[in-house]
Each structure stands twice: as structure tokens, then as C-alpha cells.
Amino acid sequence: MPTFKPAPLCARTSLVIALAALASGCTTTPAATSGSCDSATYTVHDPVEPINRGIFAFNRTVDDYALAPVARGYLKLPEVFQTGVHNFVANFGEPKVFINDLLQGNAQRSVTTLGRFVINSTAGIVGLIDVSGKLGIERHEADFGQTFGVWNIAPGPIVELPLLGTANLRDATGKVVSFAVDPFGDNSSTVxxxxxxxxxxGIVDGRAQALPLTDELKTQADYYSALRDATAQRRADFVAQGKLGAVVSDCQSGEMADE
Structure with a gap:
């Protein structure tokens, strides 16, 4: 019976280089112009605001006494540690980004995502180092809420989810779908x-990234409405970027910390 022999190192290296070349060739699309960071129009429909405010009060308590303090402590750790955590979390999420790229019908972005994931998972040591970024292969984000928006599904009313924060119904449904989708499966203890x-x-790093913005919003008279409206604006911009098929690294992320 013939025995299986692993591919030579040079062959695997060549595969990584080929993916890098292919991905870098797809990182910029005609839609990825400077205008892709412009603010999109949005509306806020909050018919059950009193209930949402009650759940928001609970979420804020959890954040004030648990998440935010941990995030502030995390920011005091060495920068190299924070960068490694951020890169690892971003890389682990790439398969879901890839799925949403495909669902949005964006072949170029899906190739970029796949190339980044392969390169960073191998040469980048399970994603701790963003080798793709150093090669000029820009990362973008995509999630199921954005995909539903690209499909022109209406945002729906505002829903304040316990521990998950403020979202419109479309994005809240996207979060539930994201929890249900597991590209890696659960057959490996390592995975x-x-x-x-x-x-x-992801929870700690994401909260740390959002601290400057939420600290600013807390200075406003009504933190609930300020965070709700800021989230709605960011998500509207995020959906607009998805419709453009833009790869824009310096635009705001589609996610916001949950209080």
C-alpha cells in the first residue's frame, strides 16, 4: 500500500506565496474609494424603549463593574501582548468573514479573506502575527448582520439584548446566527x-478597543440614546461598505462594545 508523504517544505511555502500574491491582487476593488468611509443615512425605531432601557441598565452595571475594569487592566499589559491577542482573535474570526463574503457575492473579498487566514494561520503562528498585513493584504470585517443588510433586509426595531447590548432586529438575528455557525466544528479538543x-x-480586546468611544458617550446627557444612535450609525456605515464591496482598514468597525 502506498504511503502518504507530506508535501515538501518548499511546496508548502510556494502555496503560501501564491495565496499571498492572489490575495494582494484582490485587496483593492473599484468600490474601495475614499468615499466608502462617508456616513450612511440611518433611522432609529425604538418602540419598546422603556423595556430596552431596563435591560440597558443591567448591561451597564455588568460593564461598569466587570467588563470595563478588566478592559482597562488589559490596556496596561505590554503592547506586544495586546497585539498578539488582537491578531489571534481577528484571525480566528476570518472563516466567518469568508462565509459572509461568499453570501454577499463578493468573490474578491472572499479570496482576500481566505488568503489572509491561510497565511496568518501558518506563517503567522495561528494568527498571533499579522503577516498578511505586513504584506499589504488589508483585513476587512463582515458578519451576518451586514450580510442581511446587503440583502436589503430592513433593520427593524431596536432590541437591547442582555449582555450582548444594543442592536436592531436585523443585527440581533445576525448575532444569533453567528453563534450557531461554527466553521471549525467541535471534534477537536485543540480547536x-x-x-x-x-x-x-475577543470580549476583552473588543471592549478595550471601544473604551475611548464609550467613555466619550458617557459624558452625554443620555448615555442610552447616545450609544444606541452611535451604534445605528456605525452599523449603517458597515452595511454600506458591504454593498460597495470595499476593503477599508481605517474605517470604523461594524461592532461596538455592549453595555
Whole structure:
């Protein structure tokens, strides 16, 4: 019976280089212009605001006494550690970005995402180092809420989710779908461990990234409405970027910290 021999190192290296070349060739689309960061129009429909405010009060308590303090402590850690966590979380999420790129019908962005994931998972040591970024292959984000928006599904009313924060119904549904979709499966204890690390790291890193903005919003007279409206604006911009098929690294992320 013939025995299986792993591909030579040079062959695997050549594959990574080929993916890098292919991905870098697809990082810029005609739609990725400077105008792709312009603010999109949005509306806020909050018919059950009193209930949402009650859940928001609970979420803010959890944030004030748990998430935000941990995030502030995280920011005091060495920058190299923070960068590694951020890169790992971003890389672990690439398969879901890839799925949404495909669902949005954007072949160029899907190739970019796949190339980034392969390169960073190998040469970047499971994503701890953003080798793709150093090669000029820009990262973009995509999620199911954005995909539903690209499909022209209406945002729907505002929903304040316990522990998950403010979202319109479209994005809230996207979050639920995201929890249900697991590109890695659960057949490997190693993948399960990495998934746990990703979840914990993603919560802390994401909250830390949002601290400057939420600290600013807390100075406004009504923090609930300020955060709700800012979230609605960011998500409208995020959907607009998805419709353009833009790869814009310096635009705001589609996500916001949940209080």
C-alpha cells in the first residue's frame, strides 16, 4: 500500500506565496474609494424603549463593574501582548468573514479573506502575527448582520439584548446566527480550547478597543440614546461598505462594545 508523504517544505511555502500574491491582487476593488468611509443615512425605531432601557441598565452595571475594569487592566499589559491577542482573535474570526463574503457575492473579498487566514494561520503562528498585513493584504470585517443588510433586509426595531447590548432586529438575528455557525466544528479538543481563548480574548480586546468611544458617550446627557444612535450609525456605515464591496482598514468597525 502506498504511503502518504507530506508535501515538501518548499511546496508548502510556494502555496503560501501564491495565496499571498492572489490575495494582494484582490485587496483593492473599484468600490474601495475614499468615499466608502462617508456616513450612511440611518433611522432609529425604538418602540419598546422603556423595556430596552431596563435591560440597558443591567448591561451597564455588568460593564461598569466587570467588563470595563478588566478592559482597562488589559490596556496596561505590554503592547506586544495586546497585539498578539488582537491578531489571534481577528484571525480566528476570518472563516466567518469568508462565509459572509461568499453570501454577499463578493468573490474578491472572499479570496482576500481566505488568503489572509491561510497565511496568518501558518506563517503567522495561528494568527498571533499579522503577516498578511505586513504584506499589504488589508483585513476587512463582515458578519451576518451586514450580510442581511446587503440583502436589503430592513433593520427593524431596536432590541437591547442582555449582555450582548444594543442592536436592531436585523443585527440581533445576525448575532444569533453567528453563534450557531461554527466553521471549525467541535471534534477537536485543540480547536475547542482555541475557541475558548478566542471568546475570552475577543470580549476583552473588543471592549478595550471601544473604551475611548464609550467613555466619550458617557459624558452625554443620555448615555442610552447616545450609544444606541452611535451604534445605528456605525452599523449603517458597515452595511454600506458591504454593498460597495470595499476593503477599508481605517474605517470604523461594524461592532461596538455592549453595555
Amino acid at each position: 475547542e480550547t482555541l475557541g475558548t481563548i478566542n471568546t475570552a480574548g
